[in-house]
Structure formats: C-alpha cells, structure tokens
Amino acid sequence: MEGRWMAENTTAQRLGAEPSQAGVPADDSTEAHVKAPLPALVLGAIGVVYGDIGTSPLYALRESLSHASKAGELTQGAIIGATSLLIYALIFTVTAKYVLFLMRADNRGEGGILSLMALAQSALGRRAQIVFLLGVAGAALFSGDAIITPAISVLSAVEGLDLVTERFKDYVNVKEYVLPITIAILIALFWVQNHGTARVAAFFGPIMVIFFLVIGALGALHIPDAPQTLYAFNPLNGLRFLLTHGWLGFAVLGSVFLGVTGAEALYADMGHFGRLPIQAAWSFFVLPALLLNYLGQGALILSDPTTIDNPFFRLAPEWGLLPLALVILSTIATVIASQAVVTGAFSLVRQAIQLGLLPRLEITHTSAMQEGQIYIARVNRLLLVGVLILVVLFKSSSALASAYGIAVTGTMVTTTALAFVVVWKRWRWPLWAAVPFVSAFLVVDLAFLAANLMKVVDGGWVPLLLGACSMVVMWTWVRGTHLLAEKTHRDSIPICDLIAMLEKSKPTRVKGTAVFLTSDPNVAPAALMHNLKHNKVLHERVLVISVVTKDVPRVFKRFEIERLSDDFTRILLYYGFMESPRVPAALAQMRKAGLKYDIMTTSFFLGRRSIVESSGSEMPGWQDKLYIALTHQAANATDFFSIPSDRVVELGARVKI
Template sequence: MRNAEHHGGTAALTLGALGVVYGDIGTSPLYTVKEIFGPATGIPLDAQHLIGAVSVVFWGLMLVVTLKYVLLILRADNNGEGGIMALTALAAKAAGTTPRRRITLLLIGVMGAALFYGDSVLTPAVSVLSAVEGLEVITPAFKPYVLPICTGVLIALFAFQRFGTSAVGKFFGPVIVVWFGVLAATGVAQIAQEPAILAALNPLNAFSFLAAQGWHLFVALGAIVLAFTGAEALYADMGHFGKRPIQWAWTGLVLPALAIHYMGQGALLMRDPSALESPFFRMFPEAWLIPAVVLATLATVIASQAVISGCYSMTRQAMQLGLLPRMQVINTSAKEAGQIYMPGVNWLLLVAVLLAVFGFGSSSAMAAAYGIAVTVTMLITTVLTFFVVRQGWRLPLPLAIASTAFFIIVDGMLVVACSLKFFQGGWFPLVMGAAIFMVMATWRRGRELLLSSLRQDDPELLPFVQSLSQDSMHLVPRTAVYAVANPDTVPQALMHNLKHNQVLHERNIILTVVFHDVPWIPFEERVKVQPLVSGFWRVEVHYGFKNNPDIPQALELCKAHGIAINLFETSYFLSREIVVPTKGHGMALWRERMFALMSRNAGNAADFFRLPDNCVVELGTRVQI
C-alpha cells in the first residue's frame, strides 16, 4: 500500500494539505452568508434568523464535513487513494461478482466523475470573481473593471499551469494559514462586539430555524450548502497527503477558523444589516480593504489550483480506465508522480471558466449554479460508501444502514434544495456533466465495438506464429514489440510488416497493457511473460489508474522472467485504427461519428507510453464499427 504519510514529516504534509485540500471550502465565507440572506431566499435579516442560519452552517460543518468525511469516508481508502474514481473501484470490488450490481456502481461512479468537471469549471469562476468583487467595496468606480481583472487573473492562472505546481506549492500552505488566521481574527473581533451570536453553538437554534422555514426550508438549504462545497477535496486528495494530516488540519485550524468567522459575519449583520452587500469585506477596516482583496484573490487562486490539478488527475484516471481517449500528459515534477499538466484539458477548462464568468456576470448569479453538481457528487459518494461499509468492511447490515442512511437523507435534501435553482443556473453543471458522461460512455462503447470488429477479422495468434516458425523467413537481429489491445489475435502491425517488408525479427514481443481499477500496481506484479514459440513471447504490463505508463521501463523488468531485451536494439510497432462509422447494431450513427472523431484526435500512443520517437513504426488499418 502506498501511504503518503511516509513521504515526509506529518507537519509538512499537514501544511501542504492546508494549501491544497482546504482552499475551496476555506474561501466559501466570501459569498455564503451573503447568499443565505439574499433576495432569492427571502429569509428576514434579524437576530433570530441570523443566529439560526449560522447555527445551521456550524452544525452542517460538524455533521457533513467532520462526521461524514473526516471520520467516516476517509477510512474508505483504496490502497491509500481517495476520490470518486477510487471509491467507485472500491465499491465495485466490494459488491462482489454480481455483474449487474458492479456495472450499476461503475455507472454511478462515472456519473459522479462527470459532475466533477462541472465543479472544476465553477470553482475557479465563482471563487476568483467573488474575491475581485471586493474592489467594489473600496469604491463603486471599480465595478466596470471587475470582469476584466477577473479574466486577467484566470488567464494568468491557467497559463501558469504548464510550469507545474512544484515551484509554488510550498507557498500555498503558508498563504492559506494566513488566510485562516485572518478569518479567525476578524471573526473574534466581531463576536466581541456582539457576543449574542454565540447562541448559534446551540443545535436547538439550528433545528428551530429549519423547522420554522416549512417548505421554504429547501430554498434556505440551497444557499447554506455553499458553506460545504469543497468537502469532497478532503477525500479526493487523501492519496497525496495521507489521512492523518488532512484530519489534523481540519480539526486543528480549518474548522475552528471557519466556525469563528461565520459567527463573526452573523455578529456584524446583527449590528449593521447594511453590511449584507459584502459581509466578508465589511469586516475589515477601510484601510485594510486593499490587502484583504489581495489576500482573498490569492486564496481563491490557490483554491482554484487545487480543483484544476484534480481535473488533470481525474482525466488521467478516466483515460487509464478506458473512459476517455488518450491525451497529452506532461509530468512537471521529477519527484511527485501526481504533479502533471495536460495542455488540452487546461485550455478547454479555461474556455469553459471564462464562458461561465461572462455568462453569469457576478458571483451571486453563479452561486445558483454552484452547488448542484457538488451535492449530487456528495450523494453518490455516500451511496458508494454504503457498499464499502457493508461488503468491504463486513459490518452488520443494521449498522451499515445506520452509518449511511442519515447522510443519504441529508445529501438528498441538499440535492433537492439545489435542484430548485435549476432554471437560475443549476442546469449549467448538470448539462456539462451529462455531456461528459455521454462522451465517456461513447468512448467506452466505441472501444468495445472496435475490439470486437478486430477480433472477427484478425486470425488467432498462436496458430499463426506456429506456422511462421516452420517457414524459412529472413530474420532481423533486433527485438520487435507489437502493442495490441487483444493478445489472442495477430497484431495488424505484424501482418503488415510480414506482407510489405517480408521480414521477421529474431525476438517478437506481443505486448498488452492492462489498466486496473486499483490505484497502484507494484513493480513485482507489473509484468507477466508467457513464451509462445521460438522467438515469440506474450507480455502483459499491468498498471493502476495512478501509475505513469512507461513501456521501456516495464520491458527491463522482463529480464527477471528470462527475456533480456536490449532497448537500444528494439523497434516498437503500433497499429493505428481508422474508424469507419456504419449503420448497424453498434451505436447510433451520430455516436459512431463522435467516436471516430475522438479516435482520430486521440493523443499519440508513443508519447502516452513513453516510447522513444526514433524507434516507433506506426501502421494504419481501416475498421468498420
């Protein structure tokens, strides 16, 4: 098991977790209270409702974040890894061999992964925009410049991605420590002037507030849920920092700072209801407004960085699980395998973020869209956790139901609350998630049809190579590696090589790469070798969805299995299939055309598997699906 806690001191990991994991939930005070008492909710701005709303926020942080994520879900690690894809693999494995249940859980997990992309668009947009809007508090004259400044910050943020996070990562933690320190300090200053807000610590006030809302409860929850966005990051980043540092950072600094600050905003509004226009920035003296805007912008950029990096990791995992086509992956750190940059994903994400910024125009308008994707993902996480608790941990059924039913009810209420904002912008992340889900489903189904077509047309491998060994064929004193998806049929590249070049290499490796739904495959289990006939071997290379594929490195492991491969005398033959959509029993014609388009534009297999450029030969073939 790979455990991130062994890679460095716990204190350093805790500091790093503060910078990456808690940036999103830590910047929620910029807009949450303002939205709870905004015109859309209709909640009266008086002492009773302020105490009740802040009490709901506080106890929501205690139940949804602390109890559910910090104490329960962080225990559901997949070989030390977390996140919706890791949990999906864990739940599917725990569900046993029942095909229908396994497929259902995989579909649910893929849906959660697709919705994650909606969060990846909205988090940078709403966070950075809400921070820059603080300029309007300094003087209304800055209002025309808010969108251009926000655009400039976002473009700079995404342009910086190609340099990687390693150079600036060590500064993220200290900045966020300062941020949470400022949250706590400003909260204490306001509570000291209006200590009546401390009544929010009484859970009865939260219950009374919710009970008094009636059916209006869901409207209120639709705004209150903004305080919990970012909770998924606790679980998603567990593999990078370890469980303990994430738990200690939450209980030691983040939770106290957030609780104090939310009560501070409530205290401010009890004294000065006019501060609702921007309660966060109105907590600062006028002389401190510009530094506060700068600090808030830095904090939101850091929060955005975490989501962008998570989007890269999610995309790579989806690629290796066969849900997305290959895209270029650049490793930006020689030490940390998780620090990657994906140019295609980066620029598509920037375009989507800028469209969201200009489409919604303000953080308040965007807040209506922000939340629904997060809450659905939270609900999916809880559902998947039930199968881990019941089948994986073998807890009794009543205890498994008790440990997850409460959170399913809470998450379900939050989903319903956010669904009320569908026409105010909630459709945006759902449509985006549905589109990405369709892309994933089309790519996976298209690959199945493609491999099925290849199996029908290609001869079986073993009889074919047995016949070759009996022929007098000119042998080339090199090693040929034929990468194939189906190890039981003859590679197209081998057939073309024999037909057109009429030569055979002395050593021929039929190579298949298998990606598993576990994060890591250790080196001792990485390679499996099966001798076929003289001069032919079938080699399987196994990777987890967090491993970095490196075929030359894997081939060096074959020496322990009796094959000494000289990498300087090795040629790699790749088959490139040109997909031809046809009407038939496969997919709808428009989906087949979509698959053909994705296949044509898929990333280079040589780059993906780190093959040396001067040793690769690509041979193409047309395949109907």
C-alpha cells in the same frame, strides 16, 4: 508453453493481502507512500486541500441570507438559523462524513470518486453496472465543479475591491474593472499550468495559514458585536428555521451548502498527504477558523443588517489599508483554491483515461520527482474556455452561486452510495448496521441536492449540462471501444495459432527484436499481421506487449512474462489508474530481471486505426460520429506510452465500427 515467470518487487505480497475482517479497512495503506514529516504534511494539506472550502466564507453566509433579505424576513432568528445550519453542515457533512468516515474507505491510500468506484467493484468481485454508472456520474459532475469553482472564487474576491474603494467612487467606477481583473487573473492561472506547480506549491501552505488566521481573528473580533450569534451552536435553532419557514428555509439550505463545497478534496487528496495530516489540519486549525468567521459574520449582520451585501469583507476595519490587504489576501487564496481544483481535474482525467472512460490524451509530467504533477493541454484549454464563458455570462459571484452546488451535491450522493457498497461488502458490516449508518449521510446529501435543484432555472442548469455532456462522452467512448474490441477479436487470429502457422510457413527472418503493442494479448496484433502481409518478414525475437490497468491506484507487480515459443514472448504490463504507462522504463526493469534484448536493435510496431462509420453499426449515427471525433483527439501510442519516436514503425488500417 515452455516457460513462465513473474517479477515482483519486495512489496508484491501486498497484492494478495486480504481485506480487513474486523469491520474497518486495514489502517496501514493510507500512509503507505507518504514519507514527509507530519508538520510538513499538515502545512501542505492546509495549502492544497482546504483552498476551496476555505474560501467559501467569501459568499456562503451572504448568499444564504440573501433569500431572507429579499423576502423581508432578515430577522434575528433567520440570521442565527442560517449560521447554525452552516456550522452543522461543516460538523456533520465535512467532519463526520468525510474526515472521520470516508477517509477510512481508502483504495491503497488513495481517495476520490473513481478510486472509490474501483474499491467498490473490487469488493463486489466484478464490474457491477450500477457501481460503474455511479462512478461515471460522480466523475462527470466533478467536471462542472472544476469549471465553476475558479469562476466564483476569483470573482467573489475581486468584488471586494468595490467595497474597499467606496471612498473613491466619485472618481472611478471600480465595478467596471471587476470583470477584466477577474478574467486577467484566470487567464494567467491557466497560462502557467504547463510549467507545473511544484515551486509555487511551496508557498501555498504558509499563505493559506495566514488566510485562515486572518479570517478567524476577524470573526472573533466581531462576535462581541452581537454575542447572541453563539446561539447558532444550538442545532435546534437551525432546524427550527428550516422547518418553520417553508420554501424560504429550503432555499436557504441550498445556499448553506456553499459552505461545504470542497469537501470532496479532503477525500480526493488523501493520497498526496495521508489521512492523519488532513484530519489534524481540519480538526485543529481549519474548522475553528471557519466557525469563528461565520459566527463573526453573523454577529456583524445582527448588529448592522446593512452589511448583508458583503459581510466577509466588511469584517475588516475601515481604517488604514486593512480592507485592501484582505482583498489581496483573499484573491491569492482563491487562486490557490482554483489551482487545487484544476490539478484535481487533471488527476481525475488521467484516472478516467487509465480506466478506459476517455480516449488517451497526451499527458505532460511537470515534475521529475512527483508522479502527481501532470499537465493535460486539451483539458486545460477546455477548462479555461468554460471558466471564461461563465464569468462573462453570469458577471457576478451572486449570480454564479445559483449554478454552484448541484454538481457537488450530486457527487456527494454518488460517493455516499458507493461507500455503502464498501461498508457492506468490503468491511462486511451486517445490513442492519450498514443501512442506517450510511442512510444518515445519504438523507442529508439528498436534502442538499433537493434544495439545490430549486436553482436549476437560475443557473443550476450549467453543471447539469456539463455533467450530462461528460457522461455522454464517457458512455460513447466506453461503448464504442467495447464494440470495436469485439469486432477486432472476431476478425483476429489467436496468437498461439499464428505461431503454429509460422513454424510451418517459415517466413524470412531478420535480426533484432520487434515489439508489438496490443490491447488483446490473446490474439495476433494487427501491426504484426500487416507486417507479415506487406513486408513478408519476421524478426528473430518478437515481444507481444499488452498494457493492463488495474482497479488500484498503483501496482506492486509491474510485469508478467510468458514464453510462447523460442522466438515469441507475451508480456503483460500492469499499471494502476493513477500511474502513467511508460513502456521503455518497464522493458528496462524486465531486462534486469532476465529478459534479453538490445534496445539499439529493437523496433516498436504500432497499429494506427482510422475509424470510419458503418451502416451496420450498433450505435446510432450521432454516437458513431462522436466516437470517431473522440478517436481523432486521442494521443498517438508513441507519446502516450513514452516510446522513443525514432524506434517506432506505424502501420495503419481503416476499420469500420
């Protein structure tokens, strides 16, 4: 080994920064890459982060009280109790847990279940199996949420047309058009994904500001209808209803959870806007608007129990075009909420790919300015098909409400469990403080989960099935890739041994530089061995490059170069799990740092493996078939690593798993 050097940018020293010793995480990382003015970030957060939770009033209280209505117990105590449970779900779960607590557990400014998993593993200093499984389970359950949210949100908004057009029911049956209109909106939503959302996103904030102002004002206008709705601020009313109504109270609790779906978005979108803008938008604008609307719906039902069929839209006065305007505004808001979930699904899949949980899929960047603006065609098609199946299968938002909740509550439970590891190991709280603190949140999460499990037969099986399928896919990919890597390592020659052999055999040398990509930098790449075996030549300069994904969102040290001999150089390229690996761009950075090569005389040699079944496989037959099917879905390395196709030479081989 003749030489070694590292290249880092001016912020590279942060890689070695120690975690805070004061019991809370360092406070500067959250805003590290957020540069826009605070008002603009607050407006953006209102438009993107709060779409899902902001549209919950369309169905949350209605579904919560539907159980009491069917049981013939739609009393004042039931209405105030359900409203109280909704209010304190927002205050305790969203405000206390997510806004004030979890947003302190950031991974270099990023949030989300996989980001938290990586942070917990970093705190433990190893890849603990239980932490890994919790992260995978949370990510898998999110897939169910990503499919159900667009379906129930858009359906609930379009259903408002049925109320608006009651006066025309003798001429047209609007119910016949709810499903077609919903399907058309959803198809249009997914159709435009490949164009990116950067331009449209500029309108998200102002539209959602109008939406929250409207629903807050409508709620406030109806509070005088039954001022006793304000008793909902007394938490004892909610607890009394929950504890004295047996299974009915438990069923209501499961539907109350619909009011906090979307809370994960607060945490997952932290990297886009920063902690302070999200906290400010929630505390001073979104939360007051939601509280006013729920109180207004409660007062409306108290004064007129017949409005239980759709209290949200019945808040709008019947005169003029206000009800229709509310339907249109709500539909736009639900589309925005769906867009945020779809974008979040793309981001989560990219993180999973980078962390080795899924095969590499072709990722299209729809914005030259924003790294997070991405589009994954295969994921988009799967989401569209899943959403349309749910709409056709369930036909109404009330039916879909039974399927909603389990995925989100499951994700919340895994998030809380991972947060305990961070609080205990990274923030270094003593166990006597960490256990009761995190347990308070975990008890509430488990209560919500248990209440939602009651809805398994009525539709809750949908997110469980989707989550189980996602977990099987990720487990199969991780296991198959691990077994394949072990086999490849056993059958390969150490790179240093190959260099020594080549110095003795003296193969024919040709001009130029050859770049070989490999997943294991310590062994000779398969493409290099095939090139020597079949072409019997070696380039005068050889770069062996390995792409390494770190357990951080973004890295500050991009590459590490190691000179193995006069003509062999080993390079490690580092990327965070929220970054897309672009090998040519990294090579350009390295050339500025002193690495000598000419791109016009450089060829990229890539190995293309064709995986076939083996009777001696350590995986069962069905898993072998699934893994092979997944490899066929994987994008080729040329596209995934953004390598110019006219500079690539692919060498294939058949490999038994």
